[in-house]
Structures are given as structure tokens and as C-alpha cells.
Amino acid sequence: MIDIELTPRQKRIIAIVKEKGPITGEQIAELLGLTRATIRPDLSILTMSGYLEARPRVGYFYAGHDNRSLWLERLRDLKVKAYHAPPIVVLEEQSVYEAIVKLFLEDVGTLYVLGKDRLLAGVVSRKDLLRAAIGRQNLEEVPVGMIMTRMPNIVTVTPEESVYDAATKLIEYQVDSLPVVVPKGEGRYALEVVGRFTKTTVTRVFVALGREAPV
Numbered sequence: 160m161i162d163i164e165l166t167p168r169q170k171r172i173i174a175i176v177k178e179k180g181p182i183t184g185e186q187i188a189e190l191l192g193l194t195r196a197t198i199r200p201d202l203s204i205l206t207m208s209g210y211l212e213a214r215p216r217v218g219y220f221y222a223g224h225d226n227r228s229l230w231l232e233r234l235r236d237l238k239v240k241a242y243h244a245p246p247i248v249v250l251e252e253q254s255v256y257e258a259i260v261k262l263f264l265e266d267v268g269t270l271y272v273l274g275k276d277r278l279l280a281g282v283v284s285r286k287d288l289l290r291a292a293i294g295r296q297n298l299e300e301v302p303v304g305m306i307m308t309r310m311p312n313i314v315t316v317t318p319e320e321s322v323y324d325a326a327t328k329l330i331e332y333q334v335d336s337l338p339v340v341v342p343k344g345e346g347r348y349a350l351e352v353v354g355r356f357t358k359t360t361v362t363r364v365f366v367a368l369g370r371e372a373p374v
């Protein structure tokens with residue numbers, strides 16, 4: 160909603176619509192003791208700035224703050240579990256070469272690395288692999304575990320967290336991807352990887368919301 164300085168008459172119109180909506184322009188004018196033509200510009204301004212909503216043949220509704228908080232509520236209600244993609248993983252002892260091949264084959268930017276227990280051990284991103292590739296090592300002999308970012312320094316998200324909170328983590332920690340995890344077994348860092356949440360996920364949700372279609 161655009162913040163505009165409202166005139167006393169516009170404020171009275173909002174109060175009337177809040178109380179009596181849906182209500183026609185005619186009826187509002189009548190309650191104010193004015194003509195429909197006089198209040199027409201006010202109604203246009205209030206509709207365009209998002210305070211009121213006009214439905215043909217029904218009349219005006221109050222759409223201001225209520226609508227906005229509904230929208231925010233809806234945004235925070237979207238859960239990671241409804242949108243995340245499957246995880247793409249490699250094992251810690253697999254080679255950097257194998258990781259690069261997987262990155263291309265799976266068309267992703269980040270791989271999650273699993274330890275011997277098959278739990279989250281680390282993350283390798285495009286740049287980690289590029290860095291290793293411009294070094295002089297033999298990529299088939301270097302295990303991915305040697306170049307990955309390691310637990311407990313991995314930023315993760317759970318299926319129950321909101322898309323909004325997950326997107327906030329992507330921005331805050333400046334990473335492209337978060338492993339979606341659930342606790343498994345003993346210990347704070349014993350995490351099973353069940354999905355991937357990436358900047359692409361956020362973009363997909365954003366576009367679908369704009370279309371008002373199911374994501």
C-alpha cells in the first residue's frame with residue numbers, strides 16, 4: 160500500500176467503507192451528503208493507493224492494512240517442506256573430479272557432502288571446486304572432504320521453517336544454497352539431509368506468488 164497524506168474527507172470515506180463495506184459509491188456519497196461526482200476522485204485515489212478495493216456490481220471493500228497483514232501472514236506461512244528440491248549429494252571420500260562431474264550432470268551449483276554415517280559432513284560449491292581445479296592437484300586423487308566447507312559451519316534449514324526465514328538466511332550468510340535437514344540420532348550436528356533450498360527455489364516461489372497460482 161502506498162503511503163499518502165489523506166484528506167479528512169478521504170479518511171471519512173475509509174471509515175464508512177470499513178464499517179459498511181461492501182458499499183456502492185452512491186451510498187457513500189449519500190452518507191456524506193455529497194454527490195457521486197464529487198467523491199469520484201477520492202475513490203480513485205483510495206483504490207489506486209490500496210486502501211479500498213472496488214468490485215464491479217458489488218461496491219467498495221476496505222483493503223488497506225488488513226489485506227497487507229493477510230499477505231504477510233501468507234508469506235510467512237509458506238513452509239520450506241512444500242517447496243524444497245531433492246538433495247544432490249556426494250560422499251566425503253569421493254574425488255573432486257567426481258564432484259565436478261556430478262555438478263554438471265545434476266545441473267546444480269552446490270553439492271552436499273555426506274560422511275561415512277551418511278549424515279551431513281559439509282558443502283562444496285562451484286567456487287570451491289574451481290579453486291581446487293586451478294590448484295595443481297590431481298583432481299581424481301583429492302577427496303571432496305579436503306576442500307569442502309565443513310560442519311559445524313554449515314548453515315541449514317528445517318522442513319518446518321518458513322520460506323521467508325530460509326531466504327533471510329541465504330541473504331544473511333551470503334550463500335546460494337541451504338541443506339534441508341532433520342535431526343538423526345545423537346548430537347546437535349547429527350543431521351540427515353532431506354532436501355535443498357536454493358536461490359532458485361525462492362525465485363520460483365516468488366514468480367508463482369505473482370501469478371497467484373499454486374507453486
Ligand code: ADP
Nearest residue numbers: 282284285286287308312313314334335336337
Ligand atoms: P559460489 O561457489 O557460487 O560462491 P556460495 O556463495 O553458495 O557459492 O558459496 C560460497 C562459500 O560458502 C563456499 O566456500 C561454500 O563452500 C560455502 N557454503 C555454501 N553453502 C553454504 C552453507 N549452506 N553453509 C555454509 N557454507 C556454505
